């Protein structure tokens with residue numbers, strides 16, 4: 262049987278005021294799963310990501326990676342296999358560095374981010390040109406531009422490439438298209454889908470866009486009050502409609 266990439270067992274987080282924000286959650290994420298994650302505000306979606314990334318410790322239960330218990334492994338060590346893209350285009354890229362320099366920085370997953378002893382050779386620039394071209398938003402023409410002057414869509418595309426150019430064991434997409442206009446968001450979603458499929462990535466994607474949640478991925482989960490209330494995949498997911506999903510958004 263295939264081993265899960267990540268396995269949560271009775272994962273529980275209770276915050277100091279006594280509220281349980283993740284409640285005995287069990288979740289096995291298998292290789293090449295592309296899971297869309299839905300739920301009302303406060304349902305626990307970011308908490309789930311924070312628990313997987315190690316940014317939030319569990320009160321009880323466990324997290325395993327490739328069969329190894331990593332419950333006590335700190336966030337900084339988990340970056341060796343894990344990458345995350347956030348909603349805010351300003352996060353994840355260094356604004357004063359050029360697009361090419363940011364890509365160079367991101368070449369070594371989990372190691373200290375410094376450009377010392379690293380050079381932008383013509384081979385690298387050529388590779389970055391081809392890589393950025395796959396995003397379909399003219400990022401390839403801005404390789405020598407400071408990242409801070411890119412459009413939000415181009416900056417998110419760069420954040421995505423930085424997270425994935427060294428294949429992560431798990432990719433966490435935290436509403437990474439939510440701050441973009443509808444057309445730019447659609448474009449980044451399509452590029453995301455291609456990259457996830459072509460590179461056989463294992464990914465979780467939080468979204469409030471029901472259409473995207475239905476359209477992309479092989480599996481869909483809905484969270485409510487720190488628990489998974491729906492977990493469907495393949496044909497069962499394909500058969501879902503927006504109306505079905507709305508039933509899970511009752512406050």
Ligand SMILES: Nc1ncnc2c1ncn2[C@@H]1O[C@H](COP(=O)(O)OP(=O)(O)OP(=O)(O)O)[C@@H](O)[C@H]1O
Pocket residue numbers: 276277282300301302303304305306307308309
């Ligand atoms: N570190 C923390 N300490 C205390 N409460 C927290 C902490 N992190 C999250 N919460 C609370 O836990 C609940 C779940 O939050 P979470 O951010 O996971 O929700 P979400 O599903 O991502 O919501 P949204 O769609 O609004 O981003 C919320 O009520 C939030 O206020």
